[in-house]
Amino acid sequence: MKTSHAAAGLEARCVSRNFGGLRAVTDFSLHVKCGDLVGLIGPNGAGKTTAFNVITGVYGPSAGTVCMNGRRIDGYNPVQINRCGIARTFQNIRLFQNLTVLDNVIVGFNQSAEHGLFGTIFRTAKFARERAASEARGMELLRTLRLDDKADYIAKNLPYGDQRRLEIARALATNPRILLLDEPAAGMNPQEKKELMDLIRFIRGKFDIGILVIEHDMKLVMSICEYLTVLDHGETIATGTPDEVQNDPKVIEAYLGEPA
Amino acid sequence: MSSKKSDNIDLSAHRPPWNGWLSTVSCNAPLPILFLLVWLVGTWIDTRDFQRNYGWYKNILFDTGFAIILAVSLQLINGFSGQFSLGHIGFMMVGAFLAAYPVKAFSAKLTDPGPMLMFFVALAITVAVVGTVLILLFWGIRYSRKLHPLLPTVLIILLFVWLMVDLARAATYEHPPARFILTHGISGVASSFNWLVEHGQQFGAKLTMWSPKSWRGPLCIIIAMLGGASCAGVTGLVVGMPALRLRGDYLAIATLGMGEIINRVIILTPALGGALGLGSIPRIKDTALGKAFIDTNANGRIDTGESFIGFSEFAWLYMMVIITIVVIWRLAYSAKGRAIMAVREDEIAASAVGIDTTHHKVVAFVIGAFFAGIAGALYAMQKSSIDPKSFTMQRSIEIVVMVTLGGLGSISGAVLAAILLTILPELLRDPPSAWPWGFVAVGVIFIGLLIWDWRRFLPGLIVCAGLLGIWQLLRMSAQRYGVSLPDLRMVIYSLMLVLMMLLRPQGLLGGRELWPKRRAPQREAAPTEESRQLGPENMVEGRVET
Numbered sequence: 001m002k003t004s005h006a007a008a009g010l011e012a013r014c015v016s017r018n019f020g021g022l023r024a025v026t027d028f029s030l031h032v033k034c035g036d037l038v039g040l041i042g043p044n045g046a047g048k049t050t051a052f053n054v055i056t057g058v059y060g061p062s063a064g065t066v067c068m069n070g071r072r073i074d075g076y077n078p079v080q081i082n083r084c085g086i087a088r089t090f091q092n093i094r095l096f097q098n099l100t101v102l103d104n105v106i107v108g109f110n111q112s113a114e115h116g117l118f119g120t121i122f123r124t125a126k127f128a129r130e131r132a133a134s135e136a137r138g139m140e141l142l143r144t145l146r147l148d149d150k151a152d153y154i155a156k157n158l159p160y161g162d163q164r165r166l167e168i169a170r171a172l173a174t175n176p177r178i179l180l181l182d183e184p185a186a187g188m189n190p191q192e193k194k195e196l197m198d199l200i201r202f203i204r205g206k207f208d209i210g211i212l213v214i215e216h217d218m219k220l221v222m223s224i225c226e227y228l229t230v231l232d233h234g235e236t237i238a239t240g241t242p243d244e245v246q247n248d249p250k251v252i253e254a255y256l257g258e259p260a
Numbered sequence: 261m262s263s264k265k266s267d268n269i270d271l272s273a274h275r276p277p278w279n280g281w282l283s284t285v286s287c288n289a290p291l292p293i294l295f296l297l298v299w300l301v302g303t304w305i306d307t308r309d310f311q312r313n314y315g316w317y318k319n320i321l322f323d324t325g326f327a328i329i330l331a332v333s334l335q336l337i338n339g340f341s342g343q344f345s346l347g348h349i350g351f352m353m354v355g356a357f358l359a360a361y362p363v364k365a366f367s368a369k370l371t372d373p374g375p376m377l378m379f380f381v382a383l384a385i386t387v388a389v390v391g392t393v394l395i396l397l398f399w400g401i402r403y404s405r406k407l408h409p410l411l412p413t414v415l416i417i418l419l420f421v422w423l424m425v426d427l428a429r430a431a432t433y434e435h436p437p438a439r440f441i442l443t444h445g446i447s448g449v450a451s452s453f454n455w456l457v458e459h460g461q462q463f464g465a466k467l468t469m470w471s472p473k474s475w476r477g478p479l480c481i482i483i484a485m486l487g488g489a490s491c492a493g494v495t496g497l498v499v500g501m502p503a504l505r506l507r508g509d510y511l512a513i514a515t516l517g518m519g520e521i522i523n524r525v526i527i528l529t530p531a532l533g534g535a536l537g538l539g540s541i542p543r544i545k546d547t548a549l550g551k552a553f554i555d556t557n558a559n560g561r562i563d564t565g566e567s568f569i570g571f572s573e574f575a576w577l578y579m580m581v582i583i584t585i586v587v588i589w590r591l592a593y594s595a596k597g598r599a600i601m602a603v604r605e606d607e608i609a610a611s612a613v614g615i616d617t618t619h620h621k622v623v624a625f626v627i628g629a630f631f632a633g634i635a636g637a638l639y640a641m642q643k644s645s646i647d648p649k650s651f652t653m654q655r656s657i658e659i660v661v662m663v664t665l666g667g668l669g670s671i672s673g674a675v676l677a678a679i680l681l682t683i684l685p686e687l688l689r690d691p692p693s694a695w696p697w698g699f700v701a702v703g704v705i706f707i708g709l710l711i712w713d714w715r716r717f718l719p720g721l722i723v724c725a726g727l728l729g730i731w732q733l734l735r736m737s738a739q740r741y742g743v744s745l746p747d748l749r750m751v752i753y754s755l756m757l758v759l760m761m762l763l764r765p766q767g768l769l770g771g772r773e774l775w776p777k778r779r780a781p782q783r784e785a786a787p788t789e790e791s792r793q794l795g796p797e798n799m800v801e802g803r804v805e806t
């Protein structure tokens with residue numbers, strides 16, 4: 001799994017992030033290749049979301065490097081990082097609430113729009129073509145995530161599970177190589193969780209992307225991830241396959257407390 | 261950036277024939293027709309011999325036009341990009357003064373476009389050079405951070421101290437010696453701008469000679485509008501770049517301050533008339549263009565004189581109203597507008613899907629400022645005198661009220677509210693009876709709309725008829741009890757605003773438009789092969805084996 005030299009995919013090496021005296025993440029290392037399904041777990045406050053935010057450029061790392069396809073991306077802002085092919089969803093759903101479902105997805109295509117201000121104002125043929133194309137792509141993506149019948153809904157009126165899926169669709173619209181999911185199953189019932197697991201596997205296969213999942217739900221993570229990193233108090237306490245991690249005494253301790 | 265996904269989709273299946281050049285034609289064809297209509301109405305207004313209150317009605321008409329341009333352009337900033345700006349009138353002021361000055365000084369009563377153009381060119385060159393120098397300076401300061409994190413702060417403090425000392429010491433000399441670099445720099449910029457303007461005049465005169473005689477008037481007006489509007493746009497850029505880092509209330513306060521600064525700077529500029537403002541600006545209607553129609557009554561016929569096409573003041577203003585609405589509409593409901601709205605909805609999520617939030621906020625701000633500048637330039641050429649006192653914060657707030665009352669994120673709402681809030685206070689001066697013509701007018705307006713889609717417009721009809729009824733009752737009871745409605749004008753007006761916000765806080769249209777934002781996209785209803793494969797039973801298999 002580990003490669004020492006520059007390789008395809010997302011690679012974080014010895015990343016640390018401090019907030020004043022608080023060391024939110026220390027020496028965090030991770031490698032997600034295209035096609036991988038990697039999980040990042042840990043109890044509340046372990047620094048999982050901070051690690052995410054460092055990777056996606058919301059914060060810069062205090063130390064360490066983040067590379068995408070061998071190119072250093074630490075210190076980039078979220079927009080640049082997205083353009084490198086890393087897309088993310090949020091723990092608390094952040095949709096564009098007053099836009100329609102289709103618009104939410106098409107926003108992700110924006111960076112590839114080629115008609116300029118002139119085309120927009122005079123509604124040139126190129127503009128019309130590109131709009132039709134982006135709508136077609138948007139519908140295609142919605143169909144893949146089975147949201148196409150709700151394309152004209154205002155996003156905030158969607159049921160919770162659909163909002164989660166729409167957020168994934170929006171992230172996929174930016175054509176990522178690596179997709180980061182921040183607690184995608186939060187607030188879902190077991191049936192929805194099962195569907196989500198299937199969905200995550202499906203998009204991994206369909207788009208051939210690497211997926212990094214933060215999750216609390218051990219069952220979900222253990223069943224879909226091929227590789228796990230466990231954080232506690234900002235430190236990586238275990239890495240490996242689900243089976244290895246499950247039996248790691250440190251992990252058990254972190255989750256259940258010290259043996260009495 | 262061609263993506264893998266788009267290659268998989270056969271676009272020809274999704275492309276109806278009118279998405280080609282035909283769509284461009286059908287989109288833009290109504291515009292010349294609308295311009296023609298406006299031209300006809302303008303001609304009709306100017307050739308008719310109105311007996312009573314002509315000036316008053318005409319002023320309401322013009323004020324409505326300015327209000328629409330301002331409200332729609334502010335809608336782009338406040339409604340679509342969600343950046344609450346309270347300084348919009350400042351941009352109109354920049355447009356008004358920087359169009360009025362060259363029109364007054366160089367255009368020889370709107371007949372000499374060349375020197376005016378050269379004035380704006382000189383201004384552009386000066387601003388570009390100074391701007392480049394400043395940008396390089398600030399980049400340098402910013403990148404000094406790499407040497408030491410405290411270096412930028414130290415450099416800025418040193419620079420500021422140097423500037424203060426330089427200016428203060430230089431002021432004690434009648435002719436400051438060369439070692440006062442900054443003082444010389446500033447006066448050098450001023451004198452080189454003057455040099456550019458002066459030497460541009462000769463070339464400008466040549467340009468005028470080359471242009472056909474009948475085009476000179478319209479060219480003057482167009483150059484004044486575009487020049488004034490560009491100045492407003494650049495001001496918007498300069499104001500917006502730092503201010504748009506703020507959010508919500510903080511941004512509102514910052515823009516309020518910026519509007520005041522613009523006002524003060526213009527008052528303190530002697531060339532722009534100081535506190536008195538600029539007077540005797542050549543008016544559109546005094547040119548060969550407008551004159552044709554003023555003379556008509558005497559001649560008994562329309563004499564276009566030397567002009568290419570005689571556009572009246574009304575036609576100029578309402579053509580710009582149409583252009584403003586169309587341009588902002590198209591921007592707002594395009595990919596760019598979608599990104600702007602995404603920034604309004606959630607900045608963090610927007611940047612996570614690759615939208616440069618600052619860029620989109622600044623673009624909306626600059627375009628809004630540009631159109632406010634156009635309104636300003638026309639205002640100057642219509643009113644003939646402009647006064648800094650008429651561009652106060654109060655006006656800014658009136659525009660914000662229009663935008664909010666119309667419904668944030670609704671262009672047609674802004675237009676409606678602008679019309680309503682300009683006409684209403686004037687109507688209350690001498691409240692006319694709504695019976696029967698008010699009801700007839702509402703009925704006629706709504707007949708077409710109801711035939712088109714009665715479900716959507718029936719509530720509107722009921723509300724309008726109810727309002728007219730209330731109006732009529734109010735008027736009758738005021739007569740009965742001897743209350744003077746004109747005295748209570750502002751009370752009624754304010755009460756209506758309060759009631760409106762209580763009963764319908766989302767505004768008149770509440771983020772929707774009167775007519776559909778666009779044609780519904782063509783979609784095939786039948787599921788494709790792929791989505792059928794993706795039935796729940798197949799999805800479990802997960803990764804496709806390759």
